[in-house]
Structure formats: structure tokens, C-alpha cells
Amino acid sequence: MIKKDWLTISKQETIAANIMELTCSGPLAKQMTEPGQFLHLRVDSGDDLLLRRPISICDVNVEKETVTMLYRVEGKGTRRLSLKQEGEKIDVLGPLGNGFPLDATERGETAILVGGGIGVPPLYYLSKQLKNRGVNVIHVLGFQSKENVFYEKEFSELGETYVVTADGTYGEKGFVTDVIKEKQLSFDTMYTCGPTPMLSALQSTYSDRRLFLSLEERMGCGVGACFACVCHVVGDETGTSYRKVCTDGPVFPVGEVVL
Amino acid sequence: MIKKDWLTISKQETIAANIMELTCSGPLAKQMTEPGQFLHLRVDSGDDLLLRRPISICDVNVEKETVTMLYRVEGKGTRRLSLKQEGEKIDVLGPLGNGFPLDATERGETAILVGGGIGVPPLYYLSKQLKNRGVNVIHVLGFQSKENVFYEKEFSELGETYVVTADGTYGEKGFVTDVIKEKQLSFDTMYTCGPTPMLSALQSTYSDRRLFLSLEERMGCGVGACFACVCHVVGDETGTSYRKVCTDGPVFPVGEVVL
Amino acid sequence: MSRLKVELPGLSMRNPIMPASGCFGFGKEYANYFDLELLGAIAIKATTAEARFGNPTPRVAETTAGMLNAIGLQNPGLVGVMNKELPWLSQFNTPIVANVAGTEIADYVETTAKLSKVENVHAIELNISCPNVKQGGIAFGTIPHVAAELTREVKNVSDKPVYVKLSPNVADIIEIARAVEEAGADGLSMINTLLGMRIDLRKRKPILANGYGGLSGPAIKPVAIRMIHQVSQAVDIPIIGMGGVQTAEDVVEFMLAGASAVAVGTANFTDPFVCPTIIDELPGLLDELGVDKVTDLIGGSWKTCNVHL
Amino acid sequence: MSRLKVELPGLSMRNPIMPASGCFGFGKEYANYFDLELLGAIAIKATTAEARFGNPTPRVAETTAGMLNAIGLQNPGLVGVMNKELPWLSQFNTPIVANVAGTEIADYVETTAKLSKVENVHAIELNISCPNVKQGGIAFGTIPHVAAELTREVKNVSDKPVYVKLSPNVADIIEIARAVEEAGADGLSMINTLLGMRIDLRKRKPILANGYGGLSGPAIKPVAIRMIHQVSQAVDIPIIGMGGVQTAEDVVEFMLAGASAVAVGTANFTDPFVCPTIIDELPGLLDELGVDKVTDLIGGSWKTCNVHL
């Protein structure tokens, strides 16, 4: 199985404030079948940025061998990535990690996908696959402000979609948790990815439900060797048990790890 | 006066083994009127290669605002430079240093231009300008081997041209000094640029002639501030006198500095 | 390919390349990428007497041409390593260097005594950069007599050759090197990381939860080369060199400086295939440099040249 | 633009940016590029009692994200600096920091006594990284009591505040900093270069004619930040921070670590306009960070946060 390869950029464009949509192609894409997994990108071959950047898989076309990633221009690496042109190649390691369990939701059941900011992208590929399996999908997508909203249309085509902004400039005002309550959205499974405060809020509210959370942590290797990305295990009394976000996660069932 | 600007690559191609011809355009070119001066190039904006690379001016078209440089792919910097495409920009500081004195040779006199390897390029712009001033130019160009020879045709169009290769695979066999003697080439002024052993040989043979030598030294700033590129002065008893290759040179009259 | 062979105390290496301790776990992960029998040796993650979780996250931060880490010696402890990691590694015919850490001399002694008895452990690497609780948290590796004492005690109980891994955070690396050599070290590993820090401008606090961390990667290579050049001329025991190695050229530079073998750390994160790639490229580079055997390079920068430093 | 103002002993700076000693000559060259009155101060090249040619060439070598230099303190000597360089600099209304070097305490004392009387010298910067001939070539800066003695003697004769420039090549930077503070230093400059080396693979010898050289540039920034963070919490005198500064962000990081002003060295070579560019970009960055005055940043990483190190 190939694990590292060069993908060729087929398209890159800005789709919201500081948010880029990057589509690449290459045989590696064929292996990207599990939503919630991530790719570890080497931005370029310069020696000044040594570490790879973890970016979630947002969408894949296995036949056409293309993969789409959405990312926010944050620091040096993503800034440099955003300057790459069509036709340039990037060195990609992956797909890595354990994604969202599709079979946690039966055909005919309802899954609610709750995303916050740059945690939204992996939910898109998840939603597509759930829908393919006959699951009813609801999306609650939280953003800072109107200018940060992306992929509303894409999600709407798959199922009911609520957009929430913290400042109320678009969609509902407030937090994703408010909307789920206010709209009394009911669901069998919840899948979520986003900032830790959001994950914590969801974990404490829905601790007794079928809930899967995708975590973020600074990574070194991305493959489980360096112990950079560990988190504690709920209920571990020795304090030495751990899970690695890069290989055990990034997706964990509710109640497994300490957020 | 502009001293640092972005030039746009208009052409880059391989013209001999590991030798690239790079043509760039931009208003800065208008200031590049003195043959023997050099440009200090920042290869790219990555932070891994901090130092600029000194490259001689090989040819300039002041009207069209273009400058040509020839360089050998040596280490990290020139390797990376060689990958740059037409349309890309490079950050150029210059023109820097003191070039070859044109007025050391009168109209009607003969100048012999002796180049070794990657010391050949600055002689081209020099030859053009000398010829324009009515000076008779002779070129003796030394290379390692046939595959390294470049610009023979260009120099031939300006004047008598002898190519010498160390291994005899092209032109005369041996060193440039051999050829000057064997062919009994006579001249009023000699201008030279090339490896230090060649410069030393010429300096000792022609110490009583009008001879100008262009030196090479590792540089920091390129502008005279860091004292990286100094050489001793001939006859200095204190041992503390110096010349800076970057600002006092790279061209020095015979007998001024210790090679 | 015997031109790549290197013989060191306890380590019969098919080539001079090993992954550096802490950058390769216990080998399992990278075994998914390539055959571990391609490697000259494997330095496994630091083992402490008890299992340790290590520091809070974030534990890594990027710096220009380097990275900071403050993993905090997370490891499954002596028992975990002996019962699980080493047995798994025994399937590979590649010598194992077991990196040992602790906060008191007794920890090191206990861990070494047991680990060095394991058949597929071929050498012990003493990580003396750890803070010594008895000395108020000052690292063992910065005080020559403390480093020597630790070395002596560990040598007393070790069934296998002991390499002492030096910290670069000292004024006089030669002094430490000589002290541990006299105390019986069979070899040296150098360098460990430089102590560094990065601050998050917006949060106004260190990026690493631990505040400070160890700087590794190409940024520190010139410091490593200098220290190896100094120490290799001052001691008679071999040196495993490390600090920023990414390419076959780097390996040659380390060996010319005085290293007898080379470990690759951070570069594994940039490219999981970096070790086999380097091993692959070494013979071609030796040809280019007109070098017959890789061992001919050792100390070449001072053995054959008359530059006085 | 008073929000950029910084007041330090002897130095009333319009902004916290100065070029670092040795990386800006005596100002003449860069005066061709921009108005030197844009700068907060100027640290001029090390001055020694006698004129010095310095080391043979090559004197510089590039390293990944850094460079090595072994200039060897080339300078026109006390007389040359006083008669030629300082008078020329007096046309600019920008405080001058005169960097002083030597190989014996007497050299430092002589040079400081004279230089500190020159009107446009506003402060002395003691370069204690120089090898001390009396101590067998060990740098003054690595032994606390030697550094303290040097500081005391120099303070005795100096008409201007004295900043001691610390070498990072030590195990315990706090110890040295405290020693020179107690000896009367008015401020600290840190860090000087890390000792490093590069080897030419083909020639099998060091690239620098001098063998070893000082490593500077972004590669060393994390070490500088760490040391400033440590020292600024341990002393009461201000710190001029340096080591790899290239951008306004870097300046903020140094000040949050504990520096009161910042010097820019190697980056001048990469971009001769780097100092004015940084000065230009600082106000916008302060706005972005919600900072009113640049001095509000000083020590911000430890003054306002509860991380214990």
C-alpha cells in the first residue's frame, strides 16, 4: 500500500475569508475512503519548515483520483501552501488516523454532524458517505462571522443544514449547541469536529449518546512514533494511559479521552 | 538610485554542462553599465538559504532593461535558482562593486580578456563595451573539458577567440597561460577573471603590464559592512590594511592585493 | 555492500545509519513504511524505570529549520519495554540501542541492569540530559563529575556496552566527554537537543505547555559538527553523531567531523523514508567522493588536514 | 510614533530596533540604503585597542537557516574608530552603542575608557565572548567570576552605561547574567553566536579558514528566546535581545520573552532594508495584537501568564 506520494494540484481557490479549497489528484486518492482521516502535507521541500501539516480529507473522488482539502491560512505553512499553483506537486503522507465510524449509524437512522470553523471540512465527506448508506443527515455548522462561512450549499444538498455565526451576521446567532437545543434537533448519532470548547460542550451535554468527536493536536510525526499528540484516557487512575490523536484518533467515541 | 529590486525572469536555459543562462528584466538593469560588477541574488524567500549569491553581470541591454547572468549549478542556492521558471521574480541587490576600468585601454589598443571557467561571463559584457570604444579585443577562454565550453560563438563575434581545455577535448589543450605564450599574443591591457591559481599565474607572469584581475571571495553582506571578503594589500607591513572584494573590488589592478 | 559496514562496541552495523532515540518510537510505526532490517541499528525511545505519561500538550513546536519538543520521556516503563516492545523488535536482525533515562542515579542503574540483559539489546545509550532531582533539577550532563559518576554506576551493572549521550548545553563539551570516557563509557552519542523556546504572540505564552523544549533539526547541525570535531580529537571512544541529519551528504559531514555512525532524528518526521533513502544514496556519494569504505571518512576533516584549531 | 519609544540606560531610542554589532560595520554602507535616523540605535563593529586584520578567509559559511562567521574582530582599532568612524556617525541623531572587545582585561579597560568619553557614544557593549589569552583561550563569557571581574574593571573607567553581551555557549546563562549584574552592568545584550562548524565534503576540511565560527540567524532564535526568558526573570537590568530577528513578529517575540530592545544582525545581509522595514511594520502589528506601547510587551510571556517553568 502506498503511504506517501506526490499529488498534483488541480485547483486551488479562496472560498471564504482565509479559507482555501485545494483539490489534488493522484493514485493515492484511491485509498482515501474513510471520512475523518487526515493527510500530512509537506508544504515544500525547503528546509525552513520541517514539520508536515495535518489537513483533513474533505472530499474524495475515488474514480477520478482526486481529493479536496479545505484549510485556513494560519501561519507560515498554510500561507506558503496557499501560494501554490495548479500543476505544482505536493508531498502527501496518508491517509492517516482513524476516521468516523460509519457503521455506528444504521440505514434509516439520523445522524447530526456538528462542525465548528475549520472543523467543518471532514464532515462533508462523512455526510456524503452516510447519505449513500441511507442515513438521514442533519448539519449544524458554526462559524465566527458571515465572511467565514463556507460549503453551506454543498451541505444543503445532502440534508438539512443550519449555519450559526458567533456574531449573528449570518444564519442563527450563537453557538452550535444553542441551535441544536432551540431547534430541538433529534438524532441517533452525533459526529463532531471543531474547537475544543465546542467539543467539551457537546461531550458534557450528550455524554450518554452515540457521539464521536474528532480532536486536534500539534503533531510531530503523524504516524504514532513521537508521542507529540497524546491525550489522557478517561478514568485512568495510573495517569499513564494515553491515546495518540494521530493514530488512535483523530476520532474518538465520547467518554474515551480527556479533552 | 534603486539598489534592490525584483527582476522578472524572461528566460533560463542550460547552455553547457551545469551552466545556466539566466535573463531577467526590470528597471534595475538600466543601472548596470559597468562590466565586472556583480549582482547579489536572493534565491527565494525561504529562510533556509539566508545569504545572497554573488553572480557577475554577463550582458545587459539597457534599453530593453534586461540583464543576462551565466552561472554554474554548484550547491543548494544555484540548484534552486536553476529550477526557477520564466515569469518568476527574483530579489536582486546591485549592481555592486567596482568593475573593469574601460578607460585603461585607449581606442585602437588591444585588450586581451582571459577567462577561466565560471570567470568567463563578466568578460563578455566587458568585451562588448571595449569593442564599442574601438578597442581591439582578443579572448582566451579556459575550460575543464569540452562539455563545459560556452559562449565561444558570442565571443568570436567580437574578436579573436581561443578556447583552451585542460583535458584537450576541445580547442587547445592546457592552460590559458600556455596559449598566450604559444600564440605569442600581444596586447596593451589584460583583463582577467577566473580561479585563483589562474589569476596568480597571470599576475606573476605579467606583473609589469596593465593587468586587472577580478577576484572571488565568500561574501556575507556584499555591500562592505561585514568584513567577510577582505584580502591583504601587497606591501602592507602592518598587516592590517585590507581591501574588500565586494566594494573595493571585485576587480583590482595587478599588484594591489595579495591573491 | 560491505563498504557501508561499521563495527562499534556491541553494534555490528550493516551501515552507519540508525534512527535517533525518541524519533522512531519502538520501531512499530515505521515498520509499516520500510523493512527495519535495512537499518544499521535502531535507537529506541528512552526507557525509565516506571511508566511515564510525560508533559502536557502541546509538546512540539516548529522553529525555523528546527523543532522544539518537550515530550517528557513518555514511555511504557521498563516492564512495558521488556515485555512488549523488545520481544516485538526481536523479529528483526538489527541491533537495538536502548536509551535509558531517569531522575536519580538509582533509576538509571535499575533500568540498565535489566535492559542490558535482554538478548536483542546490543548497547545502552545513557541519556544524561535529564534533570537530576537530587541536584536541584540541573541536568546530569552539565556537570562533569556527576556525569562521570552516573556513567560509572551504570557501567558497573551493564551487560552491554554503554554509550553516553551528551547534552550540548554546556560551555565545555570536551571536559564532559573526557569525564565519561574515564568513567568507562564505551562510546558517546552526541548531540542531544539544545534548550530552546518559542512564544505565541497572541496568547503571550510559550507554545509548548512545558515552556522550554529541546531544539533539534538542521538548525543545530553546525553545533553538532563542531562538538563532534572537538570531542573526537579528545577521546579514544567512538561517537554516534546526530543533530539535523537529513541527507547522505550530512552523514558524510558528520563522519568527516569524527563520528563513526550517525543517527537521524527529526528528519523521520519530515520524511518517514529518510533512513532507507540515505542508506540508498550513500554508495553513490562515496563513489563521487572517491571513498572506498565509509569508515575511511571517520575523522577525515582532522586526520588528513593540517588546519589547526 | 511615541508608542515605539524605549528608554534604556544611556539610550533614548525612538524605537526598539538597532542593527547588531558586526553586522552593520560603522554604518556607512547602509547609509547608502536608508536614513540612519530611522533606527532606534546603532551598535557598531567591535573595537579593539589595536587595529586588527582578523582571520584568514573564507570567513563566512552558510548553514541551514543560519550562517557561521569567523571575522576575527577585524577593525581599525581604537584610534581609527575615534578619529574616523565616530566623527562620521555624529551627523546622525541616533544613539551609538560601541562594542568593545579584547583578549585581556587591560585591553577592554583601555578601549572603554577612551571610547566612553566620545560624545556620540551613548553606551558600551562588552563583547565577553572573546577568548581570554590569560585564561588559556577560554572565553571570558563562560566563567562567571571572570565575566564579573571584567565587568567591574570596565565599569570603573566607563563614562557611559555598560551592556554586557553574553555568550550562549554556557550551561547556565542565569549564573553569568547575575554575576555581571552584581558587578555593575547596566544592561545585557544577548545572545552572541553559538560556536559551530561546517565541513567541505570534497576538501575534507572546514569551510571556514578558522575552523570554527559563530552561528547566527533564525536557526538560533529559539535558544535566544529561551535564554532571554530565563535571564529577564532573574535580573533587574534591561536586555537588548538578538539572535535571528528578521521580522516585526520576531521583535514582539523577543520583547514578550523579556527583551527591552532588539538588535538585528544577520538579517541585514539577507535584506539591507530589514531594519526600516521592521520599524515600519511594528505599529500595524501592535494594533493587531491590541498593544498600545511597545514597552507593554516587555516580559509579557511571564508577567501576565501563570505558566511555571
Ligand SMILES: Cc1cc2nc3c(=O)[nH]c(=O)nc-3n(C[C@H](O)[C@H](O)[C@H](O)COP(=O)(O)OP(=O)(O)OC[C@H]3O[C@@H](n4cnc5c(N)ncnc54)[C@H](O)[C@@H]3O)c2cc1C
Ligand atoms: C487531525 C487534524 C486535522 C486538521 N484538519 C484541518 C483542516 O482540514 N483544515 C485546516 O485548515 N486545518 C486543519 N487542521 C489544523 C492545521 O493542521 C493547522 O492549522 C496547520 O497545521 C497550521 O499550520 P501553519 O503552518 O499555518 O501554522 P504554523 O503556526 O506556522 O505552524 C507551526 C506548527 O504548528 C502546527 N500547528 C499550528 N496550528 C495547529 C493546529 N491548530 N493543529 C495542529 N497543529 C497545528 C503546524 O502543523 C506546524 O507544525 C487539522 C489539524 C489536525 C491535528
Ligand SMILES: Cc1cc2nc3c(=O)[nH]c(=O)nc-3n(C[C@H](O)[C@H](O)[C@H](O)COP(=O)(O)OP(=O)(O)OC[C@H]3O[C@@H](n4cnc5c(N)ncnc54)[C@H](O)[C@@H]3O)c2cc1C
Ligand atoms: C564577485 C563574484 C562574482 C561571481 N560571479 C559568478 C558568475 O557569474 N557565475 C557563477 O556561476 N558564479 C559566480 N560566482 C560564484 C558564485 O557566487 C558561487 O558559485 C555561488 O554563490 C555558489 O552558491 P551555491 O548556493 O550554489 O553554493 P553553496 O555551497 O550552497 O553556497 C553556500 C554559500 O557559499 C557561498 N559560495 C559558495 N561558493 C562560492 C564561490 N565560489 N564564491 C563565492 N561564494 C561562494 C555562497 O554564496 C553561499 O553563501 C561569483 C562570485 C563572486 C564573489
Ligand SMILES: Cc1cc2nc3c(=O)[nH]c(=O)nc-3n(C[C@H](O)[C@H](O)[C@H](O)COP(=O)(O)O)c2cc1C
Ligand atoms: C520528539 C523527540 C523526542 C526525543 N526523545 C529522546 C529520547 O527519548 N531520548 C534521547 O536521548 N533523545 C531524544 N531526542 C533527541 C534525539 O534523539 C536527537 O539527539 C536530537 O533530536 C538531535 O537529532 P535530530 O536533529 O536529527 O533530531 C528526541 C528528539 C525529538 C525531536
Ligand SMILES: Cc1cc2nc3c(=O)[nH]c(=O)nc-3n(C[C@H](O)[C@H](O)[C@H](O)COP(=O)(O)O)c2cc1C
Ligand atoms: C558577520 C558577523 C560579525 C559579528 N561581529 C560581532 C562583533 O564584532 N561583536 C559582537 O559583539 N558581536 C558580533 N556578532 C554577533 C551579532 O552581533 C549577534 O549577536 C549575532 O549575530 C546574533 O544575531 P543575528 O542572529 O541577528 O545575527 C557578529 C555577527 C556576525 C554574523
Ligand code: FES
Ligand atoms: S504526531 Fe507523532 S505520535 Fe502522534
Ligand code: FES
Ligand atoms: S561581503 Fe560583507 S564586506 Fe564584503
